[in-house]
Amino acid sequence: MPLTDTALKALRPKDRTYTVSDERGLYVEVFPTGGIVWRYRYRFSGRYEKLTLGKYPALTLKNARLKRDEAASLVAMGESPAQQKQLAKVAAADSxxxxxxxxxxxxxxxxxxxxxxxxxxxxxxxxxxxxxxxxxxxxxxxxxxxxxxxxxxxxxxxxxxxxxxxxxxxxxxxxxxxxxxxxxxxxxxxxxxxHKSVSRDRVLSPDEIRVFLNSAFTSNIRRQFKIGLHLILLTMVRKSELLLARWKDVHLDLAEWHIPAENSKTGKPHIVYLSRQAGVLFEELKALAGGSELVMPGRGTLTKPFAHNAINTALKNALQGQEIPAFTIHDLRRTASTLLHESGWASDVVEKALNHTIGGVRGVYNRAEYADKRREMLQFWADFIEKLVRANNVILGRFNKAA
CATH class of the missing domain: 1.10.150.130 (Tyrosine recombinase, N-terminal domain)
Incomplete structure (x- = not known):
């Protein structure tokens, strides 16, 4: 007996897959999950083959019969619908x-x-x-x-x-x-x-920070790189976040740098609260940017940032001849985190400043941003760094400017 729309709507899943026939080889297969699929069974070259036509109700009874008739026409002309479908899949895969x-x-x-x-x-x-x-x-x-x-x-x-x-x-x-x-x-x-992953634990001592900054600012690397390395240390940001930064996101009047989600490793926007010293460094970068929308436009262009390896090379060149164990730019973040923890700052405040995702139950329930504490901590950190290098009379910036 042919199927009807009413009969199809009344089909219910059972413990096992079962079939219900329509006519001329067309039938539906009903799965325990509730899914219903149209299939067409036919005889070709003395053997039975079956062809999947589509899912019900996306493929209606009327259209399933039309597709069955098209497949039957192929069989009548000596062609296998199942083989034609497989060849079409292969052709699609090839392209x-x-x-x-x-x-x-x-x-x-x-x-x-x-x-x-x-x-x-x-x-x-x-x-x-x-x-x-x-x-x-x-x-x-x-x-x-x-x-x-x-x-x-x-x-x-x-x-x-x-x-x-x-x-x-x-x-x-x-x-x-x-x-x-x-x-x-x-x-x-x-x-x-x-790449063989190695757990890094490199943390610069205060003396090494002094050597690093003094070496950077007395070297012949580009002034933008000197300021960039200093800013990464002061703001605790990732290298990519600085290289991709645009002036529309740096609000010097608010002493805030808003990192958009697309530039943030966590995929979420992040606010960096700028210390007085960081603000001065950003002002100098603006003068060096030459009107570019980018905070650090690359060499010879105002529309593209420096390549990531350019600032890595700058750090390597700045430290040539210095008796200081090798470190990466990312190690500056670990250094800031370690020394701030040792200075008694709360872990959640430090982690928020680093734009880390706090895991576990604390991460689920603690949605605090600690804005005031982060601002206070980053000013403390910038003051600490300034004191380290002040005795060497190296001009890093005019930090006596009022906040």
Whole structure:
């Protein structure tokens, strides 16, 4: 007996999957989950085949019968509808570009697995897609991914190279799952050969801070880098947050720097309360910016910031010949955190100033911003740093200016 719309609406799931026939090979399959799928069963070259037509109710009874009739016409002409559908899938897979599939991957996998995807998305848009975005996903090779990863390593960003490898591996894993690739080309590049994660604990002593700042300001590196390194120490921000900063977000009249969500590692906006000394440094950077919208426009341009490795190189050059163990720009944040904790400042206040996400139950229930305490703490920190270098008579800035 043929199916009716009323009969379809009355179908209910059971403990096991069951089928209900319509006519001429058309039937629905009802799953325990409640899902209902249209299928067409037919005989081709002496064997039975079945073709999935679509889901009910998105595919109505009337349209399911039309699709069955189209498939039956193919059978009558000596063609297998199931094989035609498989060939169409293969053709689609062959033409799916990395850019197209990456959007699907982020939508279906990445955003569900991770809450904050700011950094993976940045690596995708700035490192992966410019290199292979237009290439069919099926044709991506080990050499393609090696080129992307090693380009980052050659610039001295081993940790970033490791993160890019991670994005590429997960992307290609999902491509294999979806049938777009036979094998994952990233697996030929073990992570241990790209970047070996090492837990860092480098903290500068007060004497080392003095040597660092004195060396930086008496070196021949660009004045912007001298000020930038000093600001990172005073404000406890990440290097990328300063390099991407724009003047529209720096409010010197309020002594506040508003870091927008797109520039923040946490994916949330963050306010940096500026000490008197930090405000003076920002004023000098504004004079050096030459009217650019960027706080630190790059060499020879007003529209693009300095490359991340440029300030790394500047730090290395500034410390040449100094008897001080190596450290990274990121270690300045750890230094500030350690010394402020040792000075008795509350951990939550320090963590908020660092723009860290506080984990556990405290992070869930504690939504305080500690604005007044953070402002007080950052002024204390800037005063502490100023006292360290004052005795050496090195001109870092005119910090006697009124707040």
């Amino acid at each position: 799916t570009t990395v850019k197209e599939f990456a959007e699907r991957f982020f939508r279906e996998i990445q955003t569900k697995d991770r809450k904050d995807n700011t950094i993976p998305r940045r690596y995708l848009d700035k490192d992966i897609l410019p290199s292979i975005g237009d290439k069919p996903m099926r044709n991506v090779t080990t050499e393609d991914v090696r080129s992307i990863i090693w380009r980052k390593k050659d610039h001295g960003f081993d940790a970033a190279a490791g993160q890019i490898r991670g994005v590429l591996k997960r992307l290609c894993d999902y491509a294999v799952t979806c049938g777009l690739m036979q094998n994952n080309p990233v697996l030929a590049l073990p992570m241990r050969h790209v």
